[in-house]
Amino acid sequence: MKLSKKSMTVLSFTLGACLFVSTAFADTLLGSGYDRLKDSAKNTATLMEKDLKNYTVEALYSLKDNDQTLLQASTFAKMDTVNQLSEENTVTKTAKGETTSSYSYSDKKLSVRKSGMDNTYYVTEYPADVNRKGPAEFSNPFKENGAAEIEKIVDAVVGSLKDYVQVEEGTDGGKVYSGSLSEAQVPAVVNAVSSFGIKQMLHDERDLPKIESDIFVKKVVGTAVENKAGYLENVTGDITLSGKDKNGVQHDLSLNVIVKLSEVGNTKIAMPDLTSAKVEKVSYSGGFSSKYVGTYKNDIIMDKDGKFEKIGERTVVITSVEGDKVTGKYSETVYPGFESEYPNKDAFNFEYNPATSSTFTYTDAKGEQKNGTIHPNSAGKVYFEMNIEVIDKNSWKSSSLKPYYDGEFRRIFE
Template sequence: MRFSKKTATICAFVLGATILATSAFADIMIGSGYYSLKNSMKTTMAKLTSEVDNFSADATISLKIDGKVFAESTSNAKFDIKNKAKESMDKNFRKGELRENYWYSDENQSIYKNFDDGSYDVFEKRKYNNETNRIIENPLEDEQVKDAEKILDAFVGSLQDAIQVEESAGKKMYVGNLSETQIPPVVNAISSFIFKYSILDEWSAKNLDVPHPKSNIYLTKATGKAIENEDGIIESAIFTASMSAQDSKGIEHIYSLDFSIDIKDVNSTIVKAPNLDGKKVTYSKEGYEFDSKYIGKYKNDIVKEEDNSFEKVGERFIEITSVENGNVKGKYYEVYNAGYEADIVRSFDFYSNYDESIHFTIIHYTNDKGEKKKGIIHRTGSQNINVSFNVTIDEDNDGYSYSNNEDGFDNTFIRIFE
């Protein structure tokens, strides 16, 4: 178990655990506390993702069985919204082993530390449209989260006085406790389903070498506390939920899920790249699809259908002649068998520009009519390639898709080893 790189989503989940996890806090004192806490969550995520200059977040997720921790992740993250930089140190405990992860990212580079040997990998980033590229998105604006909010609103009124709201020195504290007898059957049913098939499904349980919750699953308790500061930001939150379940052998276990998060150093967090002087560093560019091992010759057959049979009439060849800094150069040509000469036998050189090839490698060439055209080349399998010529790239979709304008062209080329 480890944190997702989308730390914003984790923050939102942990901050909103009192609402989103099993509806434990789905009802507040005659509705006022519920909407106050929900609005505080929305304010928190809006400010952290777009209004403050920077902040830090420390988060922990822990899973226990019968009181013993079997998986735990901690994340100490720093976000510089203004300068689009972020840094995180993560620790993941699983199967009795502790692994550490460190990464740093800004507009120009991503840096990862290899804790096995202390070396670093530095990836130079592609040049995206940085005007709209934010380092952290507001997950509460996601359509699925908005739909979940509507479902949670439907529970208001079913769990009276689940949360107490206190206010002191400009801060609000939300405290909630639910015992087994206070949890409605519908909440138990939903939380049991999510726990069995999502949080700790059979594959995950086997992978973690822990008993899988098989039957008689129900929520035994849920407690939590969230503190909102003077600026309307939830600066800390703690949530715990416990479930009882029987494994495949009928043995009963208590599964506990703990969340905690602290938001701190708002507008005083400093994020900077690590000092790599004297370190072992491997430099590369982000998204290299090809390197020198792909230099070589590739081919496929030109096939024609005759008299209800397939006849090989020639061969197509791709030669990749150089790959430097992600830029590919090569040539394409056709060879026809005697008696099957084509009106036009194509042959041309092509090249790619690394900075242009954001989602796939775009190649440029000039066809037999002297027209400048574009194509696509990418890897398939371990050593073969796919090549398409005369393509139209969907610029309105940020170049994520393209269409091939050549019918009957086999775009799979097999590596030739001589």
Template sequence: MKKKWLVLGSAIGISSVVMVATGISAMAGTSGYDAYKSALKNTKTVSSVAIQAEAQLQDNGKVLVDASGSAKVNVSAKTASGSADVTADGTKQSLSFYKQAGGAVLKSSASDVFYVKTQNAKEKRSKPKDDASEQQMSQQAETVIDALVGNLKDYVAVNDQTDGSKEISVQLDNSQLPAVVNAIAPIAIKQATKEHKNENRNSGEQAGEFPFQENVIKSAVPQLTQDIKIEKVAVKANINASNYIDHQEADLTVSGKDDSGAAHQVTLHLQADLSGYNSTTPDTIDLTGKNVQQIKRDIGKHHGENG
């Protein structure tokens, strides 16, 4: 009889110790997910940064759209400057932009006109942020995101380098994505590629309209209508020794068929390099004596999605 209780007691003892130990090690967060999270939070605190970004869209290996750009951003002063090149369907369009005290300035390489969007008083008077409540909000959001990510966070691999930097990578293929994402993504993709069909805006230069043809980009994308499936999502990031993200890239592969039944494999590649933390000064432009035109439409609305 005594032996039975001994066995039972030791079973309970050992298993509870192991359970607590493994639970704590799971909670301690040595995963790449937590490393990335902390670097992301740290990177958010920089006051200025220089960004080099590139985006590429391919269909069955053929490059459809290629965009690259660089920007200098000062978060605390709310100023920025940069330039971007977009190549779609063999036509290249370049533009440069400045966000400075007087407002936003856009210039296309195709013309000498500077397009200016003056900041109205309403936008200028931004609300003073309540730091404490914002922090609490983000804390709660973090818990919710952690719970949603759940066990997927163990997918994030971390590779420590000798110079103190870290390589973070995660790759999910179709069967590893949450069922909800798998169910909703095809509908979203179908909608996103369908929209431009009806939009037949004439691209003639109207007064006050910025000469940038986003239609070229949209019509280059194949319209997927059936068997749409996310094949693969891969994200990579480098975190430098001072816990800033200095390189980030993402790949998304979607497969599907268009109306004629032809199979497409569309891949989107995004990458960004960050440098000059807290030591970047955005360029400014002096508009005196330049050909300036006021913009009537809200530009940010229709080319914001081009990256």
């Protein structure tokens, strides 16, 4: 199972809001722990952006439905902001027991990536004049578009409870923030925010249970450790969100997250030794080459009456890859009888040039100009993302997706 960026954003926001509120009923030890925790999070982000020089981040998370594991994932990332080096290992395990892994290394001149059982290392070399974002640049979430508005929403949800956050002195001169809430202690306003967030998250995720009613926060437990240098080095959170699907079946959706920041100033990153490895060089035009010219498709699938049903197809045709430029077209076909479920069928041509922009523009079925992007996914596959929000010339983020959207396309071989 693969969660969309939209789903992880909503789920993370819900967890974060509840984590702040979860400490609201604890005893007061050092004044407003809520404000202290928020300031510590902001300070940590600022330091990671430019002052920590090098560090290691380890993130672990698992998602369960009624004690059945849907997804387990771990990421081990090293960053060197001075020399602009980065290295990352990711492992993901699905409910079916399928495990996938990926490795990447990047510096100012080149990037290296390897996926799963594929023994090939794909190496991309970048000319000095390419307008490329630094591989170890940290994007401060508190400075992104809309961050201030989200902070105000969280503050409003917490309200006057912020004066009761638990914070204790740590053994090494730092601070420890902690708290927990049971079902009976969760304020109604938090349940309202969570209910909205869950419905938005699950709307387009066919791999997750469709919780539609009686949604509430069942349990929240969270801790955050701030060291004496003033930044967070360990954050954990457990949240259980409960609700019923359209058949009245009760689901407890539990998310566990652990994030550790370590080896500050002591993180070493070295380019992998590829002397005896199988290496394939790819163009810096998003990793595309002429071998990607062809037709790619995936199914439009909806959940109807407790069953998955194919209601149409999406098609991406890459017509040419010349230098940095990738040219092609996108279209959607919906089967008769399902027009009301998928009323706006997109069809457009696109021209993507990663040397000049991280996205391309297109006109959707409503006549509105939108942004999209495309990049190789794995052997014989591409990932095509639509309706995204451009932050600046080097970065973008997912916006609301089309119904039942899946961005992974598989090559069609005639």
